[in-house]
Amino acid sequence: MKAAVFNEPGKPLSIEDYKDPKCGNNELILKVQQCGICGTDLHASEGGPLQPPPGTILGHEFSGEIVEIGKNLKSSWKIGDPAVSLPFIACGTCQYCINGNPFFCSNSQTTGMGDIQGGYAEYVRIGLPESIKIPKGVTWDFATLVEPLAVGLHGVRISKFKQGHNVLVIGAGPIGLSTIQWLRFFGARHIVVTEVSKERKVMAEKMGATNIIDGKTPSEELINMYRKETGGSPDIIYECVGSPNVIQNCMEIAPPFSEIVLIGVCDKPDTFFPFLGSTKELTLKFSIAYLKDDFQFTLDMMEQGRMNPSSMITQQIGLESLPKTFELLKNDKSQCKVMICPGH
Ligand SMILES: [Zn+2]
Ligand SMILES: [Zn+2]
CATH class of the missing domain: 3.40.50.720 (NAD(P)-binding Rossmann-like Domain)
Known part of the structure; x- marks a missing residue:
């Protein structure tokens, strides 16, 4: 697949041919429809304690379509279902996971920050407990904004x-x-x-x-x-x-x-x-991150037409333009959300 890869602080991301993610038994593969560029990605790529290892595909605000379903999953997922996922794959069985709070799981791996390759790519690997179906009537634009909206929602809720x-x-x-x-x-x-x-x-x-x-x-x-x-x-x-x-x-x-x-x-x-x-x-x-319910609540409010964040999106780009736009965004504070559409 094509992906934008982080190799070194201070160097632009590079578009590379990257191996497709392998679907684990309790996992799903998502064909990325859109992925938002987050301030954390920009910041992390400049070095410091949040810097991901070389070879990382960033991107934790993604939506897409299920293209592969893990062997063990007798779940309700079907090929072609639209989905979002919290950017973690966690154990799914500890108290934090059961409460829908995989951030605090001691076996949690994060997506797009080094552990699991992220959404600046054509495909991304997601975990079953962390994934949520996008309701009918919620657009890709809105679904891709669920992650940043869940961050604000969580802060207000706690x-x-x-x-x-x-x-x-x-x-x-x-x-x-x-x-x-x-x-x-x-x-x-x-x-x-x-x-x-x-x-x-x-x-x-x-x-x-x-x-x-x-x-x-x-x-x-x-x-x-x-x-x-x-x-x-x-x-x-x-x-x-x-x-x-x-x-x-x-x-x-x-x-x-x-x-x-x-x-x-x-x-x-x-x-x-x-x-x-x-x-x-x-x-x-x-406040840090979100619960699964923060994602679900945001999607529900979008479905009911009670949350309309469309004006947050200020630009949409293809994967090829990402390295250049990513560099510009490091200094440009006039934008809100720039969305990458890897299929374009
Ligand atoms: Zn973010
Ligand atoms: Zn857990």
Whole structure:
């Protein structure tokens, strides 16, 4: 098959002929219809603790059609079924797996990050317990957005959010935009968003932000602007950037007893002033990935027409153009989701 392969940090991905994935007994093979480019892929390919080994096919936001079914599977899957999958193949039998939380399985292998080859290719191998059929009426575009939407959904679901809360979302990249859409869905009162890119400010507004504040605004000024816009202060701050100093900034902005939910993934050491958190009795809540139910819920809401994320897709490209586009995206913050269509 054709695949875009990561070989070395700082070098563009290369289009290579790669061996087709082998279907394990409890696995399925998906012919990739679309795969989203994730900020994590861009970041990981530049080196650091998240860097995958040479020879890795990245891509963990994929949808496709079942083309092969493992020997042991007397399941309801048929050749040609449209499917998405959580980007893991886990044991399927431990307590985490049974609860639909394969991220925490101690035998979990991740897809598109080094263990299992990812979706920047024509075919990808997926596990039975992690796979979900795409309901009729849900387009490939939408199905491919389930993964980033599930990240935002998970962050909102594990927070103390209640309908009518006032919130602040830091950053309107794909994860911030996904979080904004769920906060609107679940009935947040004021959704104030901070962002630096003017394109992303526009997208945030389209997806449910009630106010946009420039991302460079100092904490003290931001608190005043928030009060002016909403008459109060945020009950919850959703941090969707994932870079050093952001926790400290959130803690400065946060009012007493509020919660800071860290959805952005930061892989660098960071410092904050704990005494500040003590004097406000703040809660820091970390969020990672999603449960299988976060995927299922997102698909169900799409099927019912209650979640329409189409404006998240800003570009669709063929596999051949991926290496060039991938390099451009490292510096271009005007895009939201760029989708690869390997069949084109
Ligand atoms: Zn991702
Ligand atoms: Zn397990």
